[in-house]
């Protein structure tokens with residue numbers, strides 16, 4: 001049984017659910033991180049029908065709150081496509097960059113990686129190590145190099161080698177939020193001199209709950225996000241955060257991280273997701 005299953009089955013079994021029952025359901029919804037607005041919307045929808053139909057009303061409300069944008073990877077009609085991977089440090093950008101590369105390679109795509117987090121030597125080494133492990137080439141610069149110049153170099157190499165995807169890992173921390181957003185904008189613009197950027201993927205740590213939603217809003221204001229990678233769904237995540245993000249930003253969760261290994265990664269399945277909540 002999913003996160004709210006216990007409460008829903010209690011309500012559907014009682015012809016006259018009490019205020020306390022509804023409060024209990026609302027508390028369970030809030031606990032799951034779907035956020036206060038959606039929680040009350042779900043309870044309202046459930047209360048507006050006979051209790052035996054409550055589950056259907058809840059399922060419908062949750063499902064219709066998900067983004068209806070495509071969850072498929074966007075690509076250029078011809079030539080290489082660039083994917084920017086953004087997010088704050090520690091969310092799993094570098095790991096997700098490697099995982100996504102592995103997934104694409106397993107679908108016979110030719111992939112090049114770029115180590116755009118040049119502010120931390122360890123970050124470059126981390127991506128290079130993944131590259132060696134997965135046998136995927138990584139373009140990198142010296143420590144402290146301008147991330148935009150690394151990205152530009154990688155974009156040119158992508159074109160020269162005719163790869164299908166260039167995936168650019170980026171830095172997640174600057175002195176100020178403004179610096180970080182300026183930097184991302186610059187990286188995107190220089191790549192676009194060479195290749196289309198078809199995806200800007202925000203990496204969010206599912207265990208950070210509603211704080212993740214606040215991060216998503218900041219990034220969404222600065223760059224046009226095309227999708228979310230929700231990481232650490234194997235941890236103590238309460239799960240509802242994917243719905244909260246989609247309901248409030250309309251940006252689809254495209255992939256989820258389910259562990260630290262390269263294969264712990266899969267496409268987000270909205271039906272499976274709703275089932276897991278219920």
Ligand SMILES: Nc1nc2c(ncn2[C@@H]2O[C@H](COP(=O)(O)OP(=O)(O)O)[C@@H](O)[C@H]2O)c(=O)[nH]1
Pocket residue numbers: 087088089090091092093094095096126172203231232233234235256257258259260264
């Ligand atoms: N359990 C789990 N750990 C993850 C997942 N994705 C990333 N991590 C771990 O989170 C930590 C930070 O990841 P990293 O890719 O370095 O984050 P970055 O700073 O955003 O580049 C590392 O220890 C990763 O192994 C995931 O889906 N599940």
Ligand SMILES: [Mg+2]
Pocket residue numbers: 093094095117123169
């Ligand atoms: Mg990193």
